[in-house]
Amino acid sequence: MTTTPTSGAASPPRIADAAMLPSGAETAATSRRRRTRGGAYWQAAPMALVFLLFFVLPLVVVLVVSFWQYNSYSITPAFVFDNYAGVFDGCLASLPSLCTTFATYLSTIKFCLLVWATTLVLGFTIAYFLAFHIRTTTMQIVLALVCIIPFWTSNVIRMISWIPLLGRNGLINQILVGSGLVDHPVEWLLYSDFAVTLAFVHLLTAFMLVPILNSMMRIDRSLIEAARDAGASGAQVLWNVVIPLSKTGITIGSIFVVTLVMGDFITIGVMGGQQIASVGKVINVQTSYLQFPLAAANAVVLLIATLGIIFTLTRFIDIRKEL
Amino acid sequence: MTAEKRPRSFYVLAAIFTLFVLFLYGPVITILILSFQGPQGGLTFPMNGFSFHWFAQLFQGAGLVDISIGLWNSLKLGLIVMVLTVVFSVMAGLAFRRRFTGSSLLFYTAIASLIMPSIIVSLGIALEFHIVDDTVMGIADAYEVDWLYDNYQTATGLFTSGLGAHLSWTLPFGLLIMFAVFNRFDKSYEEAARDLGATSWQTIRHVVLPIIAPSVAGVALFGFTLSWDELARSSQAMGAANTLPIQLQALTTTVTTPMIYALGTVTTAISLVVIAVSLTTFFVLQKRRQRRALKG
Numbered sequence: 001m002t003t004t005p006t007s008g009a010a011s012p013p014r015i016a017d018a019a020m021l022p023s024g025a026e027t028a029a030t031s032r033r034r035r036t037r038g039g040a041y042w043q044a045a046p047m048a049l050v051f052l053l054f055f056v057l058p059l060v061v062v063l064v065v066s067f068w069q070y071n072s073y074s075i076t077p078a079f080v081f082d083n084y085a086g087v088f089d090g091c092l093a094s095l096p097s098l099c100t101t102f103a104t105y106l107s108t109i110k111f112c113l114l115v116w117a118t119t120l121v122l123g124f125t126i127a128y129f130l131a132f133h134i135r136t137t138t139m140q141i142v143l144a145l146v147c148i149i150p151f152w153t154s155n156v157i158r159m160i161s162w163i164p165l166l167g168r169n170g171l172i173n174q175i176l177v178g179s180g181l182v183d184h185p186v187e188w189l190l191y192s193d194f195a196v197t198l199a200f201v202h203l204l205t206a207f208m209l210v211p212i213l214n215s216m217m218r219i220d221r222s223l224i225e226a227a228r229d230a231g232a233s234g235a236q237v238l239w240n241v242v243i244p245l246s247k248t249g250i251t252i253g254s255i256f257v258v259t260l261v262m263g264d265f266i267t268i269g270v271m272g273g274q275q276i277a278s279v280g281k282v283i284n285v286q287t288s289y290l291q292f293p294l295a296a297a298n299a300v301v302l303l304i305a306t307l308g309i310i311f312t313l314t315r316f317i318d319i320r321k322e323l
Numbered sequence: 324m325t326a327e328k329r330p331r332s333f334y335v336l337a338a339i340f341t342l343f344v345l346f347l348y349g350p351v352i353t354i355l356i357l358s359f360q361g362p363q364g365g366l367t368f369p370m371n372g373f374s375f376h377w378f379a380q381l382f383q384g385a386g387l388v389d390i391s392i393g394l395w396n397s398l399k400l401g402l403i404v405m406v407l408t409v410v411f412s413v414m415a416g417l418a419f420r421r422r423f424t425g426s427s428l429l430f431y432t433a434i435a436s437l438i439m440p441s442i443i444v445s446l447g448i449a450l451e452f453h454i455v456d457d458t459v460m461g462i463a464d465a466y467e468v469d470w471l472y473d474n475y476q477t478a479t480g481l482f483t484s485g486l487g488a489h490l491s492w493t494l495p496f497g498l499l500i501m502f503a504v505f506n507r508f509d510k511s512y513e514e515a516a517r518d519l520g521a522t523s524w525q526t527i528r529h530v531v532l533p534i535i536a537p538s539v540a541g542v543a544l545f546g547f548t549l550s551w552d553e554l555a556r557s558s559q560a561m562g563a564a565n566t567l568p569i570q571l572q573a574l575t576t577t578v579t580t581p582m583i584y585a586l587g588t589v590t591t592a593i594s595l596v597v598i599a600v601s602l603t604t605f606f607v608l609q610k611r612r613q614r615r616a617l618k619g
Binding site for chain 1: 340344346347350351353357412419425435438446447451453454491494523545548559568576584598602
């Protein structure tokens with residue numbers, strides 16, 4: 001693949017399958033190339049337009065509006081930091097005890113780490129099983145589909161479906177009480193931190209599993225045999241060959257899980273019985289009260305926090321390579 | 324297959340895998356069973372008889388929100404999102420086979436849209452349309468365009484802001500699938516077609532599209548199901564319109580009968596039908612392609 005000196009843009013994307021951007025027909029005549037390149041713009045235009053109107057512009061609007069003023073009726077253009085002051089109201093004064101915003105972020109980050117660690121271990125284990133223990137491609141595809149199909153069904157339904165199992169009179173409590181293990185039904189199974197974490201793991205493991213599986217399927221099997229021949233134990237092969245070569249998948253999966261948990265207000269709402277705070281929920285509530293600039297300031301802070309965590313995570317994963 | 328003995332780790336991992344599958348499907352199967360509760364039955368086991376009572380309640384509306392509105396909205400929106408996701412993704416996939424200025428920018432924008440917390444995108448779209456509304460009203464007021472001032476309400480809606488919100492979520496998936504497809508694509512077929520005198524449209528129509536057809540079914544699957552279940556990005560961007568997931572989420576706090584399970588069963592059934600149709604299409608097209616390739 002030749003590198004054409006186009007624009008000053010970054011090096012070609014290295015994420016997942018996009019590792020190679022197929023380059024143009026170098027052999028074609030210049031006029032033809034110019035024509036097909038015009039074709040490329042035309043072909044990419046609809047998607048570019050959608051992202052411009054419904055992703056880039058909205059983000060710009062959020063940033064701009066976070067500096068606006070508002071009252072109960074309307075929002076007015078301005079350049080004030082009132083909304084950011086509102087987000088962190090009393091946070092410094094009340095230290096060392098946490099203000100609402102800090103407490104909310106702490107709670108969301110706690111879920112983030114718990115869910116990230118669990119989905120990583122679970123997703124990695126399942127992907128490893130599918131990639132290295134299942135022998136036929138057909139079986140690999142079938143079993144991978146079994147893991148992915150729930151991802152294509154409704155998240156809210158998948159949350160609700162825990163009620164008959166975890167509820168006060170749910171199946172698990174019936175079994176626990178029936179077997180005499182506990183005297184009274186366990187209350188913390190549903191509408192609790194536990195329920196939220198469980199539901200997140202239930203919903204998000206696929207986001208970890210698929211990228212890791214994708215990385216593992218690309219590992220050259222002869223590398224593993226070479227390691228074995230050189231006397232590496234199973235654990236050594238796993239730690240020194242499989243994990244480093246699955247790094248891309250692990251990073252992509254981690255980014256998915258972290259951003260999905262950080263911005264969540266639905267899972268925490270439904271599984272927490274609307275009692276647990278989350279940053280997403282704060283934004284949701286403020287929007288419903290038409291406090292748009294305040295919600296926008298919260299969204300900007302959330303975005304910075306999320307990017308910070310992703311950055312830390314990818315650094316953390318990178319360190320392995322340096323050791 | 325060789326009768327090579329499985330290592331012990333295989334059985335441990337197989338057990339973990341089985342438990343994981345049980346964990347994935349167990350709860351959904353539970354509500355599927357409970358949606359056939361008898362009329363006196365509750366939200367949990369035991370089953371109090373077997374009936375279609377809650378399904379009947381569901382379709383009568385039972386004095387609650389009218390589910391059919393959300394169902395119909397979600398179906399319409401899902402189909403439109405599916406078609407647009409397929410068309411836009413295939414077109415962009417074709418474009419990305421050549422290097423063009425801004426291709427990296429577009430790619431990274433798609434990735435950013437994929438991993439951006441949905442509440443932020445949703446809020447942004449809501450604000451964007453809010454500003455459009457204010458601007459239109461401001462202009463109507465300033466230039467005294469009475470008919471506009473009297474009739475204009477909002478640009479926000481199912482097929483404007485709602486559609487855009489869904490596309491910002493489905494298109495990155497579509498684009499990634501197309502990347503995977505075209506990275507494995509053998510360009511010599513196309514060159515052969517061109518050498519035989521095919522125009523670029525003929526090459527796409529008779530050579531490229533038939534080869535990528537199975538994956539297009541995959542893009543369609545993602546397009547519909549992701550839209551059908553979408554909630555986070557819809558939350559602020561739908562305006563007055565309701566989609567099925569929005570109504571469902573509202574119902575979780577108000578409904579205390581197995582009717583909500585019946586609704587869950589119906590929603591999941593529609594998802595499963597779409598998944599089955601798409602996967603069958605994928606495998607049939609794939610098989611036909613392989614058969615033809617062998618013959619040729």
